[in-house]
Amino acid sequence: MDLPVLPPISPMLAKSIKTVPPQDGTLYYEPKWDGFRCVLFRDGDEVHLGSRNERPFTRYFPELLNAIRRELPERVVIDGEIVIKRGRELDFDSLQNRIHPAESRVRLLAQETPAWFIAFDLLAVGDEDLMDAPFSERRARLRSLFEPGVGDVADRSVRLTPATTNDEQAAEWFEIFEGAGIDGLVVKPGHIGYMPDKRVMFKVKHERTADVVVAGYRQHKSGPVVGSLLLGLYDEAGLLHHIGVAAAFSMARRAELVTELAPYVTTDLAEHPWGAWAEQPVGQRLPGAVSRWTGKKDLSFVPLRPELVVEVAYDHMEGDRFRHTARFRRWRTDRTPESCTYEQLERPLGYDLDAILAR
Incomplete structure (x- = not known):
């Protein structure tokens, strides 16, 4: 691979807090996805799916490799979450079943329980290393990859997580999104760069x-x-x-x-x-x-x-x-x-x- 940011990358982490913090002028609020944390690297046809513990997910999700080549720029690095949807909500049991040693089983499950990649941070695109850019800029650049007209967004397997800067809306999301399998919120300061393996974000979970x-x-x-x-x-x-x-x-x-x-x-x-x-x-x-x-x-x-x-x-x-x-x-x-x-x-x-x- 020839990218400005190369694997392995330890993802940026969050520390637990008890309540949704009020807006201080810098915060972004996102759903906390219940899946496999993954940093996606694409350089042309070469795709690498890196896990949090640096054991690649690449072989287990062949349907995502094809979707990434079809739906994302030629050279890009994105932090996100691999999830599986069953009916109206997330299905973590089906996601766990995707980690299987048999190649034939991997191919079958890719058809029966296809995965999505939920994108929530942009680390690099083209020749640009965005790791030091503030999250507010990284979010805007990431969102531009999913604007209407850039492919059929509704049919994508690579999806953009919603985000808001409105703390009242975030509090509402915290209550209603749980019914779809979302287990809380992630809160990100908009002024910080991407800090691998550092707990500089916040997470609020139900108890x-x-x-x-x-x-x-x-x-x-x-x-x-x-x-x-x-x-x-x-x-x-x-x-x-x-x-x-x-x-x-x-x-x-x-x-x-x-x-x-x-x-x-x-x-x-x-x-x-x-x-x-x-x-x-x-x-x-x-x-x-x-x-x-x-x-x-x-x-x-x-x-x-x-x-x-x-x-x-x-x-x-x-x-x-x-x-x-x-x-x-x-x-x-x-x-x-x-x-x-x-x-x-x-x-x-x-x-x-x-x-x-x-x-």
Whole structure:
């Protein structure tokens, strides 16, 4: 490649804040996309899709390579997010399934669940390196690539994220866009250059709480202490589904949890609701499957009798599970495990993803 900005580039990052900050005369507000962060490099027919951890996505999204050659300038570097849309909203499960070692499977999934690239920053175009330019200029230059008349924008696989400088509109977006799978807002100071691997932007995410059953734990990679608690919720049929994990404990707390959980450890998997995790029965989400990200990493767990209830904080759901790691809040000795059902979860009103991108 012969570009003014070359791979690998570590993307610019954001630090978490609790509320949408008011406009100070410099801020841009954008939806926080729930996909794979990716820096796109195109030099003629040569296209490289760089991931945040510098493991290229290029081989997994052949349909995007063709779209990039068709829809973008000959020489360009763009920061963005790879996403998949199912119905009216984002589908992260389908996106994860796209990372597959078999070439034949990659080609099939490219047809069945094609991806989009959502562009939100322009790092270079032609011979121009825009890394030191303020974001306000980079945004204007990026938007010019998507103006009406530059191809049929509505039919693109490479799409431009909406952005606003109106904090009241941003607060509205924060509430209504969640129904399309958007998990918050990113706030960018308009006067700063592009700073790889620096947390100079801000992100605001939703947070809710739920009471869930603790039915097992995984050991920490450092040794026989608790790495993460395995969490479950009951459905209407009385099946306990694995919906995610709670982690991020101090090492001292991890050791304490081993003692606290010891009375609940069981070796009778026939009586455990997730005892058949290796078979992965249809209709029930279970822990224990081999991760496509970690290869042969052991994801087995220490089973616990499902008698403990914990309150956790979470940002949003991806289907029937927590999208991200939940945060431990407190034990709920006043709740029975059977009362921990999906019905307690707050569901955002639906919103059409196409309507977001039409902005």
